[in-house]
Amino acid sequence: MFDIIQTDWRKLVHDIETAKPKLDSLVWSAIPNDLRKMLIERLQPPNPELAKQITDIMSSSTLPVGWGKQLFPELIITQSCSGAALLHHNDKLKNILGSGVQLCGECYSSTEGVLGINLGYTSLNQFTFAVRFFEHSELNKLYEVVITNYNGLYRYRMGDIIKIIDYRNGNLPVFELVYRRSSILNHFGEHVTEQQIISTLQRSIKQLNEQLKTSFILVDYCATSVNENNLFYHRLFIELNPQQSNDAIILDQLLGYLFGHHNTNQELENSLKNFALFIDKDLCDSNYFYSDERLSSRLQSLDILLCKQGTFIKLKQAQMLGGASNEQLKVPHVIPETAQNLLNLMVVHSKRIKE
Template sequence: MCFTGIISKVLYKTIISAGAIVDNKLERDTKHALNVNEKVLKNILKRNEESEIGKKYDFKNIKTIDDYKNKVPITKYDYYEEYIKRMAKGEKKVLMCDEVEYFGHTSGTTGKQKLIPSTKKARMIASKYMAFLLNRYAYDNLKYEWKYGRGLLIADIVMTSYTEGNIPVCSATSGGMKAMGKMIKYLYTSPYEVMTIKDKESSLYLHILFALKERGLTFISGVFISSVLDMFRIMEENHLDLVKDIRTGKVNRNLVIDDDVREKLNSYLEPDAMRADELEKIFKDGFRACARKIWPSLVYIGTVTGANFSIYDDKVNYYTNYLPIYSPCYAATEATIGMNKNVGIIKYIVIPDTVFYEFLPVDMENKQGGKIITKNIDELEIGEKYEVLVTNYSGLYRYRLGDVVRVVGYYNNSPEIVFEYRKNQVLNMASEKTNEMQLVAALRNTVKIFELEIIDYITEPDNNVSPGRYIIYVEFKDPLDAFTLKRVEKQLEIELKRTNIAYDRARYNFKLSPLKLVQLKKGTFNKVKESMYHKGVSKNQIKVPRVINKENIRQIIKEGRM
């Protein structure tokens, strides 16, 4: 075993051992979930009582959860915009007393992108779960197949920009990755320089190139399963060039990278004809189930999936032959909320000690005297859906995430939840409230019937006809003729009626017209992703919005119609 391999094994064994300590703490915390969560609230208020907002709401004299709910209003991002602008200019002690380490840039799937302040305290709280428990739970589930080798991590450490006050603006994962520094090369196959490349296609190509060189690759990890699928698609489309690069030990000249970065990356490579011949043979046999042939030691895929992401699962399974997929956590730029102990099952234990939680019943009818009443961590009912509110260490108080979750059980005394949908990613023209999960289920059922492959989809309500209707824009891997497209459209209508009874009722009562399916040109969603990236979204955290919410995306979709 080479020196790097020895260090990698030692590091992973250390991380997994540390994960057991963190897991034991989570076990204790979940037994006393409300008490732990209340302590988090009190700690946040104590730390920030001298901030501007702490003085405004008299944090110093808040003694109980009820006091807090009575004194501090429920908020959305708009409430914080002016405060955050001042903080971005360098003003101190505005929303919290701690220094802003960086501003996290959200994906903007539900509208405008947001700048979310993050502190060292918040990052450290999240990192102990993300770094240690992720690996621990994967090991616990797969210990009989486990290999202590490096993995492919599809991530970046690109700082999007800096504020007027010289504070970095980046994705939350970029901030976390940068803090790992020199450990990266011992944990992952991609050199540090690859993670600094801004061009999405070039970055993915290089992630794959260095992973292909590592025959003993243990896992593949990406923030979202869509980025893992993008990686496999880039591999399939560029396999000839990738084999050539491995054979010659030189990075492809067509990649959009700086000369000094190219020179550094070339220094990590050397000609490897044997590996090139091996890969060439595998690729000639086709790409179905290719992952296990390329990397015989591959144990699992670690990435967030389920709910709105499940539309990508089938195609990833095509490449991996149903390699176990581990969806490790439920997190947002604003908070790390839940951890999943199970490979192959998607449900998250709410972590009591990261932020203070409130849960708002989705019907919004639970009011007393016109005041919205939220539930605490121990008051949730199994089977019910709630919007998540968080109070965090980075200056957000009673903040509505816009995420709707469903409670599926309890782990000790902390809820187990599944993500359902984003509140603003809902089509609602006649009180039918069609959400992402219902759309995805209808699309998956439809494409299975016709044995089609879709690249991605997006929707919009159309009131240019009466009654209104949904327009579903889909990019298919292979274009459909007009006759087949019409058949698919009719089946999609049937499937959507099945997945959303309220939609079926609206159609039956002539409150909605039949949906319209519009085919998009090849590459349309690549343009959408590029547009989002140029607007500041991390290239590995891009989530295609399910409802058109920006004019630039509307224009791309309009130009992409066939």
């Protein structure tokens, strides 16, 4: 939601100020007439004062920390997704909402149903099972979630890999979501997980921030496994978000250098090379099997591409145009080779960091 507000806040201001959506809006043109009439009634009366307040907040070249709280001053708690593959979004939300809003992961849910509830809101990735033969689970072991329908005729593999971390009331296991089976990078059995990549990126961005004296955070990432003329490697797309005005200037310089808009800057060039080297080395430290394949030269080093700002919003839009539901839309952290339209979009809006 906040991504949409940040991108289309001018449309929001227009609708509030005039109490009528723009007629040339693609969304508006697709809405039936009876629903249009009801929406226009709900927008009444025009509120130019609120429109001005939103403009004052959103028109800054660099949005202040807590701008989401400024837009919704009565907001005190928000339900958010959590888990290994989504935890980096919490940093982004904390920057948007500031320190006065509690982030709460309410439950472990999916399209198939609600499978668990959150026992401890202070730890956003601890849940309890709702459906499972859990009496055979062991502490600190990994399990894949399988659910059975009421009559027991069908079993569904959720694709979620969980780790049992505690027990409550004797036999109720508490678990954390580790990764999804479909989001593993693999060529020769190295099985690089989302959790490993996100942890590596967070450490690498921290190192980059210390080097450049910035405060970048990770917007999102996605990856794909590549076999190019029997050269095997993983390609990683990364988007960074500046937090301060100076960050925005430096990020513009980094992207300008990669896209050839700015002259070569030795300091920035070295920083990017060190960033790419640190990511690959840290991933080797995190995953023994990945390290072993790198040392054997069967796997080449990571192919790391830095994305323009707004690239992952474009990725979501492309997914929706492809028929994905807006309510259940998730950024794919692993894009298969078959999804060439998504891969092409990412390549067009990013540039390779050369080691």
